[in-house]
Amino acid sequence: MKRKTKITALLLALSLASIAQDKPKPASGDxxxxxxxxxxxIASLISMPFQNNTDVGIGAYNGSRNTxxxxxxxxxxxxxxxxxxxRVVLPIITQQDITAPGVKQTxxxxxxxxxxxxxxxAKNGMTWGVGPAILVPTASDKVLGTEKLGVGPTAVILKQANGWTYGALVNQIWSVAGSTSRADVNQMFVQPFFAYNWKSGAGAGGNFEITQNWEGNATAVYFNPTITGITKLGTQMVQLAVGPRIPVSIPDGSRPDFGIRAVLNFVFPK
Incomplete structure (x- = not known):
């Protein structure tokens, strides 16, 4: 875990250091x-996003969570x-006062x-993708994960035209192995999304993140509107995004008062 933490800290330090460099803007066409x-x-583009989500006022102990x-x-x-x-999504979590007052997990x-x-x-602006999704039990603390290995299908479909992008991503994961003392995983994730991008590279849009826990019969829905922009940190092309996280429908005991999302995305055009 110490080695993983050091690697994560190094990546973050490099990201912050790059911000201090000059920021010449890319050409508008690029x-x-x-x-x-x-x-x-599912564009043919290598990217490395760091998406930070901060939620406060969670549950009975007025907790906070940074993911x-x-x-x-x-x-x-x-x-x-x-x-x-x-695509890989690896969450790094720090939470306080979630499981009990004064208790912290990282x-x-x-x-x-x-x-x-x-x-x-794409054909007429329409494209799609389909394949497997795998839940990997990488959690360093049992409170932060499921202790289950899971598999299932995933798919995405979208259309792009006249500056607009709209579509949806979905996956369904069932646990197939792991700790017998933990609840099985039977969970669907649905993410409708939309965005409008101007010729400058600036954009505005949002997505809904809908998580359906079939095993626990619970549904969580967030709406995440964002504004985005393209710039350069030194010679590195990046996308920046920021916006609120709006809890639309969250199970009792885990609803935050409010949240915010910020994204730093390193882009590597071909």
């Missing part, structure tokens, strides 16, 4: 094309007509690894 690709979760999602996306060309887009949560088989070229 920025517009990048913004379009970044609105597409830094490390979400690298790596496309692989299988043929001239077919790509596979690999560490890794479970990772979700997805692979989307997708056409190399």
């Amino acid at each position: 920025a517009a094309e990048l913004a379009k690709k970044l609105s597409n979760p 830094l999602n490390f979400q690298p996306v790596i496309p692989i060309s299988l043929s001239p007509s077919l790509n596979i887009i690999t 560490g890794l949560s479970d990772a979700v690894v997805s692979a989307f088989f997708s056409p190399a070229e």
Whole structure:
């Protein structure tokens, strides 16, 4: 765990150090094309987003939780007509006063690894991807994870036209192995999303994050509106995003009063 923490701290330090560099803006055509690709979760584009979510006023003890999602996306060309887009979501959590007053947990949560088989070229602005999703029990504290290995299908469909992007991503995961003392995982995640990008690379949009826990018969819904922009940190192209996290429907005992999302996305155009 110490080694993982040091690696995470080093990545964050490098990110913060880059912010102090000069920020020349990319050409508007490059920025517009990048913004379009970044609105597409299965675009053929290598990116390394750090998505930070802070929620406060949670539950009976007025707790707080900070979740830094490390979400690298790596496309692989299988043929001239077919790509596979690999995506990883690895949460790093710090929470206080969630399980009991004065109690704090910090560490890794479970990772979700997805692979989307997708056409190399969109048709009439429409594209799609389908493949497996795997829940990997990487949590460093049992409070922060499920202690279960899970698998299931995932899919995404979207359309892009006239600056707009809209679509939805979905996955369903069932546990297949892990601790027998923990509840089984039977969970669906649905994420409708939309965005509008201007020629400058700036954009505005949002998504709904809907998590349905079939095992516990509980539904959580967040709405995340964001504004985005493309710039350079030194020579590195990045996308920045910020916006509130609005709890629409959260199970009793875990609803936050409010939250905020900020994203620093390192982009590596081909």
